[in-house]
Amino acid sequence: AQSVSQHNHHVILSEAASLELGCNYSYGGTVNLFWYVQYPGQHLQLLLKYFSGDPLVKGIKGFEAEFIKSKFSFNLRKPSVQWSDTAEYFCAVNAKAGTALIFGKGTTLSVSS
């Protein structure tokens, strides 16, 4: 069965620090990969997704993620975080064969100003 692992449960950073959130998945076939963000009290919103092509994907608000197939990873990065990036971040994967979207357990990011 597919699974998604997010390495960090809670990350605390100061403004302007760089961010990298880890995500690994377990599925040997072709996958679609997503990062969603959930701001406090709000619903999930798509940050970025990888479907095919360039493994470096750019999303909204200055976020990017790199798909490394050999490592089954899809890590999220941002060069300089802002206080407004405080949120919970979810990595999600689904196989292109048309199975359900599987979410990681989430990483809470707290950014202090």
Added chain:
Amino acid sequence: EAQVTQNPRYLITVTGKKLTVTCSQNMNHEYMSWYRQDPGLGLRQIYYSMNVEVTDKGDVPEGYKVSRKEKRNFPLILESPSPNQTSLYFCASSLSLGGRYNEQFFGPGTRLTVL
């Protein structure tokens, strides 16, 4: 405005009292899904629907029912709620599943408390 709506947004009920949480999308999406979100567990899928009259169990279907009689609506039914169903529930929809246009759009969530 393209959106997924859920009602109610907040609900406090008692054990055993049947309830329905509605979900509606206006994007003509084929795929719809229900998730519950619990601290430390992330989002877990309850049920999903590939199209009208086609539904299937997700990871945690026990205690829930769904129906998909119309493309736009996908209600979640708790026939006899129990306290362990206290959670934050999200409905989501996407144009398809597994294709390029499979980004899921989420509703605002329903916070359910079962006493």
